[in-house]
């Protein structure tokens with residue numbers, strides 16, 4: 001499958017976005033996740049492919065988002081150096097990276113290395129501790145959303161997975177609006193895993209929460225390629 005690895009977000013939160021190749025996600029157990037199939041152990045391939053993708057960055061918005069089907073810590077050090085070079089040459093003033101909860105004690109390392117404003121996204125999927133930990137097997141053992149908001153800038157939550165409830169979604173939507181300066185809502189799209197979407201729940205969400213699209217700090221992705229990469 002040919003993947004789109006560079007795109008521009010030209011509406012809310014304008015930025016360029018690149019989908020790089022990284023090492024296997026250290027966790028790799030989330031039941032709904034098949035994007036780790038893009039991970040590789042081939043260091044040379046990662047380095048050269050990532051260089052090629054990063055060479056497309058123009059810096060036109062001064063903001064770059066880097067994703068890699070895992071955490072920024074799973075990118076080779078040579079790719080970190082290449083990103084840093086792009087930041088310097090293209091005058092990028094703000095970076096977005098992704099990190100799993102398991103790396104929460106290393107976020108400052110990234111901020112220090114890149115020397116510009118860094119916003120960390122975390123795939124929380126839901127703040128309902130039981131659904132997140134025991135159904136989705138997310139491996140993110142925080143107790144309260146405040147613990148996450150203290151460390152991460154942007155929460156990514158998922159909507160429409162079979163087994164999720166209206167109450168869980170209402171609570172998640174309230175939390176992202178109240179506690180985070182940025183959030184992404186991913187409407188679940190069935191993939192190669194056995195996890196099913198709940199179409200009724202998605203229809204309900206569309207009716208109840210499409211107003212979130214007007215919120216400048218929240219991005220609702222109705223399809224998992226809505227950011228133009230994937």
Ligand code: SF4
Nearest residue numbers: 025028029030033069
């Ligand atoms: S942490 Fe992210 S990349 Fe890793 S298995 Fe879970 S969803 Fe997939």
